[in-house]
Amino acid sequence: TSLRAGNETTDVMVLRYKSKRHQRDIDPDSLWIGVTTSLYSGDYEQTQSKFFEIWLKGESGRIHIDLGKISEDMDGNGQLNTEDIPGAGLSLGNGFLEDAEDTGLDGCFDETEDGWGGCLESGTYNDYLISGETDIINASSDIDSQDPNGDNWNYDQNNFNDYTQVNGTEGNGTGSKIQEGGKYPDTEDLDRSTFLDKTNDYFSTQFMLTDTTYLAGETEKNGEPTGWRLFRVPLSDFKQVKNIEWNEIRYVRLAITGLDSVQKHLEIAKMEIVGNEWQEMGIVGLDISHFDTSGFFGRHFGNIYGMNDEDDDPTFQVAVINTEDNTDYTPPKGVKGEYDRLNEIRSKEQSLVLKFDHLPSKATGIAQKTLYT
Incomplete structure (x- = not known):
């Protein structure tokens, strides 16, 4: 994107979030949503960098920024969740998605999902729902019985503004509609190291999206603010969590706290760790x-x-x-x-x-x- 070149189009990551019905009695500051990405090995060294910069649009909630060695274990089960199932006698899969593997990261198809993010050991979700079971399965009214874990992928080109299922990992590589890049197995292994990184050593900071302490700029169109703001956070303001150095920045994690029953959204256009000559x-x-x-x-x-x-x-x-x-x-x-x-x-x-x-x-x-x- 370059305003100087007259190019006002860029890819924007949009986070839409609200609490689920069974979470309504939980303190909003204890609820969070987040995303994590791995960095290329050439970006691990940040000793000479000075700031973390982020262009975003949104004013609801508190943003948390973590830089360093961050666990890939999304569900905390201590195991590498991957669709790439190894063959008999092998420790690794073949790197290609077979039809029977397209379950999503939860490891099971819709009928045996439990609504909590895991899989049923026996029976189906609908069997338990009909019997009135509410402990083994999540029977909240906002759970879709056809997709209890909410992990199905779908994107309709004729309804291109609907991104509600674009991050689903089940069904994104098989069937009549296939996600771009979806023929490769989904995995928790973000850096493709073939094993699960479970270390949590990082630098961390946080601020309210209404706080202007780190506000470094904003854009205007025809003299009116667009809502896009640049926050520039000195790396010296990050707090060290456990054992980490600035030459070990392998991952970036963003999290938002302060969720309630009203859907909010946060748009992110660009993130950089920057230095100075x-x-x-x-x-x-x-x-x-x-x-x-x-x-x-x-x-x-x-x-x-x-x-x-x-x-x-x-x-x-x-x-x-x-x-x-x-x-x-x-x-x-x-x-x-x-x-x-x-x-x-x-x-x-x-x-x-x-x-x-x-x-x-x-x-x-x-x-x-x-x-x-």
Whole structure:
């Protein structure tokens, strides 16, 4: 997507959510929906990155962002759920979806689903429903007896705005209508490592969608806000959960809490973990009589300040501001982005921002950019 190129079309992920009937008595803050994706191995290293950026549209609920090593075990059963059933004497399947395997990740077809997300050991859902059983099966009125676990796939090209079953994993690779890419078995193994990752070590942060603390920009059309907003969260604001380093960012998980009986939706257009060619080197004090002078910067400038949670601690950050993401930014007079004559578009004009607060007398914030030949 490029506003500069006049291209206002992009693929948007839409999360639609509300509580189910049997969850209505549960605290909304305890209910959540979420999505997880794996990163390519070349993206694991984020030591030099500075921000997590996300373009989204929606104002209901609290968003949770987790970066790191995140369990692929969606249902918590400790086993790798996959449609790719190994043949006799084999530990892995053949990588192709057979008709009898297209059950979805729950491992069973509709008639033996229990409505809780699992499978019945015997009998069928309708048998238990007719008998009045309400413990073994979920008999809530919002459960479809033809698809108790709600995992069937369907998408009608003639009703292209209906995406209610587009994420289903049962029936997406067989029958008369096949999902693009659906002929491959569905699996919990997001990174295709052939085994189930169950580690939960990550960095985490959260904020209300109505909170403007991390709001970095928003788009307008004809002078009116479109509802699309850019949130830029410093990685330094993420809290460490268990044992994780910034060179081990294998997964990203987004979760929304605050669900109630009214359906809400959140649209997400883009997510990035971003850095800057300018690297923050820290804050140094020139008055060497007051500070430890060990190390390179100590020998030349004085002590490098450590950071803690006090509000009056010195801070120094490097950021950027530009004409594409920040509608309130006015470039310096006479300064414009480069013009591409071939594509007839002008690149965004961007400025470096040095943000500092509570710097003591004679203290210096230092940023460095390495030039290459």
